[in-house]
Amino acid sequence: MIVLRRLLLLLLALCVLGAALAFGISGWMVLHERNAVLSAEDQPPGDLDAILVLGCGLDADGAPKPMLHDRMTVAIDLYNKGWADKLLLSGDGTRAPDYDEPGAMETFALARGVPKEALVLDREGVNTDASVRRARDEFGVKRVVLVTQEYHLYRALYLAESYGLEAHGVSATLRTYGPKQIIWSAREVLARDKDFARMVFR
Helix, strand or coil: CHHHHHHHHHHHHHHHHHHHHHHHHHHHHHHHHHHHEECCCCCCCCCCCEEEEECCCECCCCCECHHHHHHHHHHHHHHHCCCCCCEEEECECCECCCECHHHHHHHHHHHCCCCHHHEEEECECCCHHHHHHHHHHCCCCCEEEEEECHHHHHHHHHHHHHCCCEEEEEECCCCCCCCHHHHHHHHHHHHHHHHHHHHHHC
C-alpha cells in the first residue's frame, strides 16, 4: 500500500512537472515573438518580399472557412495598403481539384480586385512548418509578414525565425470562432512545444 501511494505521488509529480514544462515553453514562445506582431494600422516594416497567408480549411462547398476568410480579408487589406506586392497563398492543395485551399484563396482574392499577377500559390503548404519553410526554399522569400489568427501567429513566427526569415505577423482574429476555439488553443500549446523541441534538436 505504501509503495502504491509513493508511485501515485511520483506519477502526480511527473504530471505536474510535465504540465509546467509544456505551458512554460508555450508561454516563452508567446513572449519571445510578441514584439514581432504588428497591427494592420501600423506602418509597413519596409521592403517585404510577400504577405504569407496560411491556409486553414474549406467548407463543403469549397469556400474558405471563417478563419481563412478573415486571414484573406486582412491580407488583402495589407496588400492594398502597400505592405508587399505579392500574396503568397499557402495551404493544402495536394488533393486538388476536390480540395484546394490555395485555389479557394485565389478565387477569394480575385473577387476582391487583387490582380492575378500579385498571387502566388503554394499547394504543398500542408502545415505551418511546410508553408514557412517552402516560402524560403521554393519561393525565395527572406522578409515576410505572416497572416493568421493570433493564437497561431506566435508559433508561425517562431518557425519563420528558426528558418532564418525576417518575419513579422498581423493577427487575423476578427471575430470569435465558437467553442472549438478552446480546443484549438489547447492544441496549440502542444504544437508550440513540439515545434520548439523539433527546432532545438533538428
